[in-house]
Amino acid sequence: MSEMNNRTPVLKVRDLGIDFGGLTAVNELNMTVYDREIYGLIGPNGAGKTTVFNMLTKVYTPTRGTIELCGVNTEKMNTVDVNKLGAARTFQNIRLFMKLSVLDNVKTGMHNKITYSPLEAVLRTKKYYAQEKEVDEKARELLKIFDLQDSADLIAGNLPYGAQRRLEIARALATEPKLLLLDEPAAGMNPQETAELMDVIRFVRDHFGIAILLIEHDMKLVMGICERITVLNYGMKLAEGTPEEIQADPQVVKAYLGE
Amino acid sequence: MKKNIFASMFDQKHRSRTVTYLIVIVSYIVLEILMKTGNLSSLFTSLLVPVCAYIVAAIGLNLNVGFSGELNLGQAGFMSVGAFTGICVSGALGGLIPNTVVRLLASLIAGALMAAVFGYLIGVPVLKLQGDYLAIVTLAFGQIIKSVITNIYLGFDGTGFHMSFVDNKVKLEPGGKMLLNGPMGATGTDRIATFTVGVLLILAALVIVYNLIYSRSGRAIMAARDNRIAAESIGISVSKTKMLAFVVSASLAGAAGALFGLNYSTLLPNKFDFNMSILVLVYVVLGGLGNMTGTVTATVILVLLPELLRSLQDYRMLIYAVILISIMLISNNENMKVTAERLKKKLSRKNLKEAGNE
Numbered sequence: 082m083s084e085m086n087n088r089t090p091v092l093k094v095r096d097l098g099i100d101f102g103g104l105t106a107v108n109e110l111n112m113t114v115y116d117r118e119i120y121g122l123i124g125p126n127g128a129g130k131t132t133v134f135n136m137l138t139k140v141y142t143p144t145r146g147t148i149e150l151c152g153v154n155t156e157k158m159n160t161v162d163v164n165k166l167g168a169a170r171t172f173q174n175i176r177l178f179m180k181l182s183v184l185d186n187v188k189t190g191m192h193n194k195i196t197y198s199p200l201e202a203v204l205r206t207k208k209y210y211a212q213e214k215e216v217d218e219k220a221r222e223l224l225k226i227f228d229l230q231d232s233a234d235l236i237a238g239n240l241p242y243g244a245q246r247r248l249e250i251a252r253a254l255a256t257e258p259k260l261l262l263l264d265e266p267a268a269g270m271n272p273q274e275t276a277e278l279m280d281v282i283r284f285v286r287d288h289f290g291i292a293i294l295l296i297e298h299d300m301k302l303v304m305g306i307c308e309r310i311t312v313l314n315y316g317m318k319l320a321e322g323t324p325e326e327i328q329a330d331p332q333v334v335k336a337y338l339g340e
Numbered sequence: 341m342k343k344n345i346f347a348s349m350f351d352q353k354h355r356s357r358t359v360t361y362l363i364v365i366v367s368y369i370v371l372e373i374l375m376k377t378g379n380l381s382s383l384f385t386s387l388l389v390p391v392c393a394y395i396v397a398a399i400g401l402n403l404n405v406g407f408s409g410e411l412n413l414g415q416a417g418f419m420s421v422g423a424f425t426g427i428c429v430s431g432a433l434g435g436l437i438p439n440t441v442v443r444l445l446a447s448l449i450a451g452a453l454m455a456a457v458f459g460y461l462i463g464v465p466v467l468k469l470q471g472d473y474l475a476i477v478t479l480a481f482g483q484i485i486k487s488v489i490t491n492i493y494l495g496f497d498g499t500g501f502h503m504s505f506v507d508n509k510v511k512l513e514p515g516g517k518m519l520l521n522g523p524m525g526a527t528g529t530d531r532i533a534t535f536t537v538g539v540l541l542i543l544a545a546l547v548i549v550y551n552l553i554y555s556r557s558g559r560a561i562m563a564a565r566d567n568r569i570a571a572e573s574i575g576i577s578v579s580k581t582k583m584l585a586f587v588v589s590a591s592l593a594g595a596a597g598a599l600f601g602l603n604y605s606t607l608l609p610n611k612f613d614f615n616m617s618i619l620v621l622v623y624v625v626l627g628g629l630g631n632m633t634g635t636v637t638a639t640v641i642l643v644l645l646p647e648l649l650r651s652l653q654d655y656r657m658l659i660y661a662v663i664l665i666s667i668m669l670i671s672n673n674e675n676m677k678v679t680a681e682r683l684k685k686k687l688s689r690k691n692l693k694e695a696g697n698e
Contacts, residue, residue: 138573164575176570178563189563193575195556199584202555203548209555256574 088115090149091167091260091292092137097146098316099136106132107316110146114260119286120294121307123327125336128313130296131173134262137294138170139163151259165193167259171249171266173296179238183229186237186248187220190255220255226288227251227281243274247281254289261285263295267302275299279306304328312336357550360633361543367640368539375535383647392538393419393600395639398623399545399632400592405621406630407553408585409565411475414462414482415620418590419597420612421458422451424489426598427526427607431519432496440532447532447602448541448595455594458485459587467582482617489609494520525608526601533603541599545592546632552588561585626667 092114099107107129114120122130135141137148139160148155151167158166169190178186195216197208224230227247232240237248246266253261266282267275279302286293297303303310304324312319312327314336320327327333371388374380397419404412426447437443462481469477493509495502497516504510507522520526552558560581563571568578601607623642627634645663649656670676 140569140573160569160572161575161577164573170573172570172573176567176573178566178570180566181559181562185559185562189559189571189576190574192556192560197556199552199555199557202557203551205551213555252574 088117090115091118091151092294093147093149094133094137095147095149097133097136097148098144099132099141100144105316107136107313108145110313110316110318112311112318112321114292114294116259116292117286117290118292118309119282119307120292121303121310121324122294122296122313123298123300123303123310124313124319129316130313131264132316133313134170134264134296137163137262138168164256164258168262169253169256169258169260170262171246171253171264173264173268175242175245175249177237177245177249177252179236181237182233183224183235183237183240183248184217184220184233186252187223187255188216190252191216191219192256194257223251223255226284243270246270247278250281250285254285259291261291261293263293263297265296265298267297267299275302278302282306356631356633357546360546360636363633363636364539364542364546368535371535384644387643387647388535389533389538389603390600391640391643392535392542393596393603394620394623394643395542395636396545396596396599397593397620398627398635398639399542399549400589400596401620402624402627402630402632402635403549403552403561403585403592404589405624406628407558407565408561408582408589410467410582410586411471411621412478412586412589413475413614413617413621414478414480414485415589415593416612416614416616417478417482417485418455418459418593419600419616419620420485420489420609422455422594422597423601423607423612424492424520424526424597424609425454425594426451427529427601428494428496428501428519430530430532430602431517431526432501434530440530441534441537443530444532444534444537444599444602448537448598451598451601452591452595455597456587456591458594459590460583462590463583463586467579467586479614479617482612482614486609486612489520490523492520493518493522523609525606525611527606529602529605529607531603531605533599533601538599541595542636545595546636548588548592549632557581557584622664626664626671628671 090113092112094110094112097107097110098105110133122133124130132141136143139155139158139162150163153166155163155166178189181189195212197206197212201209221230221233224233227250229244229248229251232244237245240248250261250263250266263282267278270278282293282295283306285291295307307324309321309323310327311321312333319336320330320333322330371380375385397415401412401415404410429450430443430447433443433446437446466474466477466481491505493504493507495510495512495516495518497513499513502510502512510518512518560571560576561584563576564578564581571578597612623639624635626642627636627638646656646660649659652659
């Protein structure tokens with residue numbers, strides 16, 4: 082993996098672990114995601130994949146180990162700080178702002194890019210108009226990328242399922258992250274939609290120049306776009322490597338198919 | 341450019357906002373004309389300022405309950421803080437500012453600021469809670485504020501304010517004035533509140549809430565309501581946004597309270613009890629959560645209704661309750677909504693046909 086050496090790491094996870102009461106959900110996880118890399122996190126149900134995401138975004142506080150995001154240790158940070166530092170995520174069970182419009186959902190993602198104060202908003206200063214105009218344009222651009230420009234004024238809750246998933250990615254990208262965490266982006270999509278999603282994910286990586294870490298059960302998608310993969314089983318790392326190496330790994334096959 | 345502004349006033353997004361402003365302004369003009377020509381009964385005239393106060397308090401509460409999604413049962417407490425602060429400021433400034441309008445504005449601002457301070461202090465512990473727990477604690481704070489004000493004795497003389505929790509401890513110089521008399525509340529207040537200032541306050545409250553809602557803060561407030569975890573994941577500090585909504589809501593209640601208080605020469609602290617909190621909440625809920633036009637119209641109707649039903653005497657509150665329940669059932673019934681839609685379509689088609697025949 083010599084080509085990785087001249088890339089900078091965006092995410093460094095060292096000996097990460099978390100206990101819930103007496104249950105060890107994740108243990109001794111080591112992982113490094115490099116700049117502009119598409120990285121897959123796979124494993125059977127209950128392996129702890131989403132738990133890892135929740136630790137990375139500080140929804141859960143890890144019991145052991147360190148997480149370094151963009152070279153900064155996130156130990157003392159909360160979810161909001163982690164996002165400001167450069168990690169944005171989507172959720173396995175879609176978490177949109179269902180009563181807001183599609184456009185406003187993306188605009189909420191730009192919350193920390195806007196600098197006018199609530200008072201300036203009430204007084205409708207020039208700064209308010211200038212920044213709102215900029216936010217509006219940027220949000221519409223993002224919607225265009227995800228083919229949602231025609232639904233901009235719809236209520237997010239009324240969008241079809243696949244569109245909601247795409248909107249969630251657009252909202253995460255609006256925070257201008259350096260690392261995008263996608264939790265089962267293709268869940269519930271048909272093969273046609275999944276194929277389109279693969280193109281979108283590649284486009285996002287190239288267009289925004291960011292790293293993407295994704296959890297996915299759809300092996301066609303994982304093997305098709307991920308450069309490297311980590312396999313989790315019972316909270317422990319089972320294997321790590323390129324798609325070819327993972328597919329050839331007897332332990333992985335055993336974990337997925339049984340003996 | 342002028343045409344653009346006019347067009348944007350009536351586009352889809354801003355239509356309801358423009359309608360609300362228009363309703364308020366048109367009703368003001370109509371009522372003023374009725375009053376000037378002597379066509380308004382003294383009962384209605386006496387209700388004008390309280391209605392304005394209730395509307396402002398309800399607008400504030402709608403920000404809290406409708407947009408922020410936190411059930412606040414202590415709005416009367418904040419109104420009470422604003423009312424007695426406003427009365428004290430007006431009483432103390434009586435000699436300094438003879439112009440009643442300026443004094444009224446100063447009192448409203450003082451009431452709003454004091455209520456905002458209380459809102460912040462109460463918000464720190466309260467906003468750590470969610471749902472029913474938050475509602476119960478705000479209810480408790482409303483009661484605490486009432487009890488505290490019931491026990492404050494405050495006097496004002498040449499040397500400044502004198503406060504005590506025991507009646508006989510307040511010693512005033514000659515020419516001094518008691519502003520708060522414990523359970524007797526405020527007595528001998530200058531009745532400086534006017535309908536015009538009340539309407540201006542409504543407009544100001546609408547501008548504040550609408551402008552806040554269509555901005556970064558408003559989006560964050562609604563995002564935190566719709567999905568707390570997702571809001572935090574995109575860098576919105578939920579506790580800060582909830583606090584903003586809570587404090588703005590409290591300060592609007594404070595201004596409303598000050599307007600309310602300065603409309604009566606005597607005001608008892610007991611006036612701002614749990615019933616009033618619930619009443620304001622009823623205005624908001626029946627008007628529709630997050631619907632300002634609804635809040636304004638529901639408040640007007642529900643304040644006037646008991647007065648209009650006065651001729652029914654003993655059955656008044658019974659009928660009032662039945663009407664409330666009916667409105668709730670009708671506005672939330674899916675069948676009713678569908679029927680209403682159908683009626684609307686039928687009517688519009690009929691109109692079209694008739695127009696075609698002509």
